[in-house]
Amino acid sequence: MRRWVLFLAVSAVFAGSAFAEQPGSKKRRPLPPEFGRVIINNTSEKAGMAAVSFDHWYHRAKYTCRVCHVDVGFAMKPGATGIKAADNQAGFYCGACHNGKLVVDGRTVFESCGKALIGENRQACLRCHSVGKNVPPSIDFKAFTKNLPVGRLGNGVDWEKAEEAGLIKPSDFLEGVSIPRQPMTAQKDFALTAKLQGMPEIIFSHKKHTVWNGCELCHPEIFVGVKKGATKYSMVEIFDGKYCGACHVTVAFPLTDCGRCHTRPVQ
């Protein structure tokens, strides 16, 4: 009983710390459609355009993380990719799918940064370059997620259960971009002992992670340690976006959902 009280107390502290980023400023918790939103502004404002607002929720329902972050080549940190309109026009980055040709679920994926759009019809640019503009979304979040299993935090969707139930089928292959690969044999799951006495152990599932990420998305860029136990992870670093925090601060279920990692009761 005391252990669970301690667990809840620690969870509450970390949950609070997630919203208190700087002294005196309170970070607003994102609403479900906003969770996983990335603002891209390498060149947009310099070119007289609004910055790009990218929502992960729709894209993650259609493609695995690996397709975009390994095969298409998007970096894991916002702004680190250095996307230019010319890249999209040449069929890279957003343009790998947003080319006006690819059809997903019977819809032709609109063209990004198409030369025909520039100049005459800048309204079309607002589909992505929408920061600070009142642009109605082309896909309604509420309607899209209404039949998906409910998650406690983040987008309010349990994406893992949604895939298990066949309600979403993220593709792990993009024609003309991905390299055909053999099915993967997942590495074994393992347990990590929490530093805090009484805190339930973390059970890390390789299977759950590799199905969406492969190996190369995490190793060695995010998890550089080659020997188990050599790297000591701290929750402060993780909340700061390192290690698990590279995804679980921004896109995957948030770190405040403690019980999804700290799952094994201490013996």
Add this chain to the structure above:
Amino acid sequence: MSRARGWLAASVLGVAVAAVALPGPVALAQGQGAPAQDWKKEFEEVCAKTQDAMALPLKELESLVARCDKLKPTIEKLDESQRKVYARRLKVCRDLYQFVIESRVKE
């Protein structure tokens, strides 16, 4: 007679010159897309094994890392968009193979 011999010699010489000179331009014309295909084919072959990296023998992993390193200068010469994308993709797969090598050695 001597005139006919002259024509014959000229014809033989012409054929010989053509045989030596033509393959160059022909190969060049055919090869405009070929080098591009070569690097992409090599890239796809090298980076197709990330799925199995943990199961590959050490020698094969080392060979894959060497092939990645050999391919890097070619990719660095591509136009900006291609270079950005494929340099990152190559790095990601090369680093994984190196990571597995190091984890084997330290085990």
